[in-house]
Amino acid sequence: MASKVRFSKYQGAGNDFILVDNRNKAFDRADEALVEKLCNRRFGIGADGLMLLQTRENYDFEMIYYNADGREGSMCGNGGRCIVAFARDLGIITDKTVFLAVDGIHHASLSADLVNLQMIDVTDFTRDGEAYLLQTGSPHYVEFVKNLQDKNVFQDGYAIRNNATYGKEGINVNFIEAEGDGYFLRTFERGVEDETYACGTGATAAAMAVALQQNLEGDINIPIRVLGGQLYISFHKKGSHFSEVFLKGPAQFVFEGNY
Numbered sequence: 001m002a003s004k005v006r007f008s009k010y011q012g013a014g015n016d017f018i019l020v021d022n023r024n025k026a027f028d029r030a031d032e033a034l035v036e037k038l039c040n041r042r043f044g045i046g047a048d049g050l051m052l053l054q055t056r057e058n059y060d061f062e063m064i065y066y067n068a069d070g071r072e073g074s075m076c077g078n079g080g081r082c083i084v085a086f087a088r089d090l091g092i093i094t095d096k097t098v099f100l101a102v103d104g105i106h107h108a109s110l111s112a113d114l115v116n117l118q119m120i121d122v123t124d125f126t127r128d129g130e131a132y133l134l135q136t137g138s139p140h141y142v143e144f145v146k147n148l149q150d151k152n153v154f155q156d157g158y159a160i161r162n163n164a165t166y167g168k169e170g171i172n173v174n175f176i177e178a179e180g181d182g183y184f185l186r187t188f189e190r191g192v193e194d195e196t197y198a199c200g201t202g203a204t205a206a207a208m209a210v211a212l213q214q215n216l217e218g219d220i221n222i223p224i225r226v227l228g229g230q231l232y233i234s235f236h237k238k239g240s241h242f243s244e245v246f247l248k249g250p251a252q253f254v255f256e257g258n259y
């Protein structure tokens, strides 16, 4: 590596990310091997993913997201919330923003360490047996289960993510159970190939699956507890059309350094 990478580490409900201010384009966007090395928890900084913050005309910034395996591709909801906090800490924005990500335009607002991020509209879903399949910027499989606390999410998630239906493209596997006034969710993430402490696009898909399963209509708010904290999902539902979709939760700076 020619020069050092200046980075900041953030986490959103325990979904942790390396953030790089790449407005100077010093970080080579095509260097997947470097991304994988930085995300490695034994040989690198350690993270579920890495994001580059870049300039983009007509937007406050552009979010370039990579999974821990170095692959760029789909949207990350918690990453989106963390990059908004990073942009605020860099002085690019104050309490609201409009930025571009791989799945399109995102609006967000912040107060203290809570970020409320608008997610893409979802107009369709499919089923796989009892499970719901939703595309919330990333593809998600959502299954309602019992006794989630004791479930082997790695083993069961791995089997579904790698089965004949999903193997090549992969899918993120979510298991959800009702709990108190809300729900408890655990997610096996493709690209990390492990259970993570939280998944924002997964929580969004899971909240939509709840609304579909219970035939809810109109303005809906669903609190979802994940291993690393509490997320709140809200949207307007009309049939299978979800609009005004928001993912709210914490996004916090952890540390910064050079690698």
Ligand SMILES: N[C@H](CCC[C@H](N)C(=O)O)C(=O)O
Pocket (backbone or CB within 6 Å): 015, 067, 073, 074, 075, 076, 077, 078, 079, 138, 139, 171, 172, 189, 190, 191, 192, 198, 199, 200, 201, 202
């Ligand atoms: N952790 C992310 C999801 C990343 C999506 C990624 N695992 C994929 O589908 O490739 C989130 O908060 O939404």
